Amino acid sequence: MGGSSLQLLLTFFLILLCMKPALGNYWGVGDANLGCKEHERRALIKIKEDLIDDYDHLSSWSTKEGKEDCCKWRGVHCNNQTGHVSHLNLSISDVEPLRGKLSPLLSELQYLTFLDVSYNDFNHTQIPKSIASLSNLRHLDFYHANFGRNIPFQLGNLSSLQHLDLGRNNFNEPENLEWLRPLSSLSFLCMSSVNLSKVNNWLHVVNQLPYLTVLLLHACSLPNIFPIPHVNSSTSLDVLNLSYNNLTLSSSALEWLFNSNITVVKLYLFDNQFQGLIPDAFSKIHSLELVDLDGNEFEGGIPKSFSGMCNLKTLSLSSNNLSEQLLGIFHNLTGCANHSIEELYLDNNHIMGSFPDLTTFSSLRVLLLSHNRLSGTIPESLGKQSNLEILYIGDNLFKGVISEAHFSKLTKLKLFQIYNNTLVVNFSSNWAPPFQLEQLYLVSCQLASGLPKWLQTQKSYYWLDLSNSTISDTLSNSYWIFPTHLHYINLSHNQINGHIPNLALESSFPFAIDLNSNKLEGEIPPFVFKGSHLDLSNNMFSKLALSLCEANNNSLKFLDLSNNHLSGEIPNCWMHFEGLKILKLANNHFHGKIPSSVGSLIKIETLDLGNNNFSGELPSTLKKCTKLIFLDLRNNSLSGPIPMWLGRSHPNLVVLFLRSNQFYGRMPSHLCHLTHLQILDLALNRITESIPRCLNNLTSLTDTKSPNVAINHSYELLSSRYVDQTIWMWKGREYFYRNILALVKGIDLSSNKLSEVIPEEIVMLDGLISLNLSRNLLTGKITSDIKLLRSLEVLDLSDNKLCGEIPSTLSLIDGLNSLNLRNNNLSGRIPTGPQLSTFNASSYEGNPNLCGFPLPKNCLGEETPQNPTVNPTVNGSSGDASMQDEKDGFITRGFYVSAAIGFVVGFWGVFGTLLLNRSWRLSYFKFLNNIRDRLYVIGGVTMARLQRQLQS
Numbered sequence: 001m002g003g004s005s006l007q008l009l010l011t012f013f014l015i016l017l018c019m020k021p022a023l024g025n026y027w028g029v030g031d032a033n034l035g036c037k038e039h040e041r042r043a044l045i046k047i048k049e050d051l052i053d054d055y056d057h058l059s060s061w062s063t064k065e066g067k068e069d070c071c072k073w074r075g076v077h078c079n080n081q082t083g084h085v086s087h088l089n090l091s092i093s094d095v096e097p098l099r100g101k102l103s104p105l106l107s108e109l110q111y112l113t114f115l116d117v118s119y120n121d122f123n124h125t126q127i128p129k130s131i132a133s134l135s136n137l138r139h140l141d142f143y144h145a146n147f148g149r150n151i152p153f154q155l156g157n158l159s160s161l162q163h164l165d166l167g168r169n170n171f172n173e174p175e176n177l178e179w180l181r182p183l184s185s186l187s188f189l190c191m192s193s194v195n196l197s198k199v200n201n202w203l204h205v206v207n208q209l210p211y212l213t214v215l216l217l218h219a220c221s222l223p224n225i226f227p228i229p230h231v232n233s234s235t236s237l238d239v240l241n242l243s244y245n246n247l248t249l250s251s252s253a254l255e256w257l258f259n260s261n262i263t264v265v266k267l268y269l270f271d272n273q274f275q276g277l278i279p280d281a282f283s284k285i286h287s288l289e290l291v292d293l294d295g296n297e298f299e300g301g302i303p304k305s306f307s308g309m310c311n312l313k314t315l316s317l318s319s320n321n322l323s324e325q326l327l328g329i330f331h332n333l334t335g336c337a338n339h340s341i342e343e344l345y346l347d348n349n350h351i352m353g354s355f356p357d358l359t360t361f362s363s364l365r366v367l368l369l370s371h372n373r374l375s376g377t378i379p380e381s382l383g384k385q386s387n388l389e390i391l392y393i394g395d396n397l398f399k400g401v402i403s404e405a406h407f408s409k410l411t412k413l414k415l416f417q418i419y420n421n422t423l424v425v426n427f428s429s430n431w432a433p434p435f436q437l438e439q440l441y442l443v444s445c446q447l448a449s450g451l452p453k454w455l456q457t458q459k460s461y462y463w464l465d466l467s468n469s470t471i472s473d474t475l476s477n478s479y480w481i482f483p484t485h486l487h488y489i490n491l492s493h494n495q496i497n498g499h500i501p502n503l504a505l506e507s508s509f510p511f512a513i514d515l516n517s518n519k520l521e522g523e524i525p526p527f528v529f530k531g532s533h534l535d536l537s538n539n540m541f542s543k544l545a546l547s548l549c550e551a552n553n554n555s556l557k558f559l560d561l562s563n564n565h566l567s568g569e570i571p572n573c574w575m576h577f578e579g580l581k582i583l584k585l586a587n588n589h590f591h592g593k594i595p596s597s598v599g600s601l602i603k604i605e606t607l608d609l610g611n612n613n614f615s616g617e618l619p620s621t622l623k624k625c626t627k628l629i630f631l632d633l634r635n636n637s638l639s640g641p642i643p644m645w646l647g648r649s650h651p652n653l654v655v656l657f658l659r660s661n662q663f664y665g666r667m668p669s670h671l672c673h674l675t676h677l678q679i680l681d682l683a684l685n686r687i688t689e690s691i692p693r694c695l696n697n698l699t700s701l702t703d704t705k706s707p708n709v710a711i712n713h714s715y716e717l718l719s720s721r722y723v724d725q726t727i728w729m730w731k732g733r734e735y736f737y738r739n740i741l742a743l744v745k746g747i748d749l750s751s752n753k754l755s756e757v758i759p760e761e762i763v764m765l766d767g768l769i770s771l772n773l774s775r776n777l778l779t780g781k782i783t784s785d786i787k788l789l790r791s792l793e794v795l796d797l798s799d800n801k802l803c804g805e806i807p808s809t810l811s812l813i814d815g816l817n818s819l820n821l822r823n824n825n826l827s828g829r830i831p832t833g834p835q836l837s838t839f840n841a842s843s844y845e846g847n848p849n850l851c852g853f854p855l856p857k858n859c860l861g862e863e864t865p866q867n868p869t870v871n872p873t874v875n876g877s878s879g880d881a882s883m884q885d886e887k888d889g890f891i892t893r894g895f896y897v898s899a900a901i902g903f904v905v906g907f908w909g910v911f912g913t914l915l916l917n918r919s920w921r922l923s924y925f926k927f928l929n930n931i932r933d934r935l936y937v938i939g940g941v942t943m944a945r946l947q948r949q950l951q952s
Contacts, residue, residue: 087113240266486505685752
């Protein structure tokens with residue numbers, strides 16, 4: 001018995017030894033001593049040499065001792081039995097890509113079955129044709145790798161290929177796709193963003209790929225194809241994406257889809273040009289589980305036939321023009337669809353009506369109804385949707401109260417959003433919700449009980465937005481409001497007071513905190529500086545944490561502490577925050593010198609230190625901040641000459657405020673290198689000598705209609721980042737500009753000691769809107785070429801030593817609505833014109849040799865100064881008596897009789913015709929409507945202009 005057992009055991013071990021290769025291959029454990037093949041290792045090294053690895057992703061690809069085995073290199077996988085390289089994955093990071101080119105020596109890796117180089121930057125180079133020799137390839141991924149030139153048709157030789165992704169590159173427009181036909185094993189094909197507008201047989205080619213289950217042709221400019229190819233009954237697609245192709249309901253792609261026996265499970269048609277009613281034909285594709293029609297122009301509602309789509313789980317109709325009553329939409333889904341549908345996206349439409357009872361839609365997990373015109377109250381039956389996970393109902397016209405009853409059985413709720421409604425959110429302080437939220441948005445609502453204490457029961461939430469919700473509460477003891485694993489918290493625009501509690505958050509995510517526009521005070525604790533975004537502006541904080549410099553956080557990109565009561569010197573530890581792009585410390589009480597470590601902020605784009613009490617010269621280290629777009633140092637006590645490097649080192653600068661400091665010396669000509677500059681404000685300093693003649697090099701101040709790359713670039717620089725807001729002196733008053741700052745173009749050099757003549761080159765800046773050179777020592781004449789400043793709205797040359805006549809060409813600037821020339825040595829007659837006639841005497845006073853309207857001084861040969869564009873009688877002038885008698889002579893009895901006859905004939909001639917002729921009548925009233933609309937617009941613009949003039 002014992003001998004038999006021993007013999008059986010030995011037999012078992014022999015079997016295991018025989019099965020070792022197979023088991024090793026199955027479990028992924030091969031011969032550890034096998035190693036990679038030498039010629040393949042050399043090929044990989046050559047491949048690496050053609051790549052630019054900025055982030056050392058391929059540091060393990062080395063010939064150094066101990067690293068020779070390429071099978072252990074990052075992204076390389078070898079066959080466990082043969083040792084040949086079988087997988088090569090260079091898709092390492094979409095934010096830290098490899099660059100360079102893809103080596104043709106990939107062909108040396110003949111046993112490759114998997115190649116992924118997606119999310120890299122190959123700088124428009126061509127895909128190596130030699131890849132076509134890799135006959136074992138089954139998976140080939142070039143997605144978003146910045147390849148260019150032609151797609152190599154030799155890829156059609158890869159007969160074993162099952163997965164091919166060429167999406168989001170920069171290929172030339174292909175003429176045909178015939179090379180795809182031999183790829184009969186292909187199951188996945190992505191050519192998204194490849195321009196196929198010239199490929200008139202794309203549908204025929206795709207139709208001949210029998211095993212295709214995923215077809216992604218997003219943004220391909222697909223052409224219409226007729227006749228539509230016949231589709232074999234076995235054709236079945238798990239995923240079909242034809243989005244962003246300008247398709248219409250008459251496109252051949254839809255006819256192919258609707259009139260063939262193809263089956264599709266997931267259908268994406270968003271961002272096309274579909275208009276009108278949603279076709280019933282969608283309901284004929286019984287296999288559909290997901291239909292995405294976002295971003296089209298569908299009208300009405302959902303067809304009744306959709307109620308029979310028993311497999312439908314997701315229906316997305318966001319951002320259309322649906323206008324049906326919400327009750328009708330849900331009614332048309334009532335059938336077998338209401339039992340299957342799990343996700344319904346109806347946000348950003350014009351849907352009206354009240355919130356319906358959804359209890360029959362028992363499977364509903366996601367419901368988006370935000371940005372519509374829904375009204376009424378929210379029914380408490382909503383609380384019965386036990387499967388609901390995501391609910392968006394913001395930006396509607398709902399009213400009433402949201403209470404605990406609305407959430408009674410929402411045990412699976414993870415995301416809830418309400419904003420811009422008049423809803424009152426009223427929960428008791430001891431409420432214990434049945435759910436565990438992940439994200440909560442209660443924005444622009446009315447939170448009756450202050451900070452919601454029930455959040456103490458929520459252990460999973462990481463995203464909280466309670467902004468602008470009339471919260472009046474204290475934060476000092478409300479540490480629980482900050483979730484442990486914080487991603488985002490926004491309590492801005494409330495009435496929250498107290499101190500921020502000093503916490504030790506465990507979040508590994510670069511979190512964002514926005515507490516701006518409250519009544520918070522005291523010291524700013526150090527933990528808040530450990531995120532990526534911090535906005536504490538418009539509060540009453542008085543002290544920075546002493547341990548700020550210990551934060552050492554290069555992930556912090558946005559920091560706004562402006563409009564507080566912070567004082568003292570700024571810590572000199574900005575080298576610990578090298579990732580900062582936005583730094584705003586304006587409107588505080590900081591003093592001392594600007595620390596030299598600010599120069600360590602090499603990524604900074606916005607630096608706003610205005611309205612403090614900084615002193616001394618600008619630190620020379622600031623020239624290292626070469627990415628600056630917005631620099632505001634106004635209203636400080638900075639001194640010294642304006643450094644020349646300011647113009648040389650900041651090529652992207654768009655906004656420069658240095659006003660109200662103590663800068664002296666001449667205005668450096670190097671500022672003319674700032675070709676993107678749109679706002680230059682050096683007012684209220686002690687700048688001397690002449691204005692540089694090179695200001696015409698500020699090309700972004702030229703006319704916005706000209707095809708100037710610099711203009712477009714500076715607009716993008718300013719409007720695409722959080723720098724698009726500031727205060728700008730306009731007509732002698734300060735105005736706050738937000739969202740339209742990129743449209744403001746101005747130069748303010750007022751209140752300095754500039755001398756000599758105004759350079760004529762300044763008239764080349766024909767996009768300039770505001771020019772203020774007042775309160776200087778400028779001499780000479782106003783050039784007649786000032787008419788070239790055709791965009792000018794504000795011109796202030798007052799309090800200088802200008803002489804000569806006011807050029808008549810000034811009247812050719814149609815948009816000029818603020819003019820100040822007072823206190824100069826100007827002489828002669830004030831020119832006339834429709835625009836100049838709107839200015840009063842204050843625009844010209846202090847020039848003793850000026851004469852004519854609107855000044856009381858007559859020019860030689862005039863008796864009474866008059867506005868030449870206005871009838872004297874309208875202005876109250878009595879006029880000449882004989883002229884008055886002559887006018888009265890026209891008003892006789894015959895005049896009244898003629899007027900009466902003319903009125904009767906004219907009125908009935910027009911009105912009678914319109915009364916008898918219907919087509920003329922309709923055309924006439926249409927004409928009147930157009931005139932009314934035009935007058936309304938003109939009136940609105942005129943009123944706005946008058947208000948600006950009155951304010952000035």
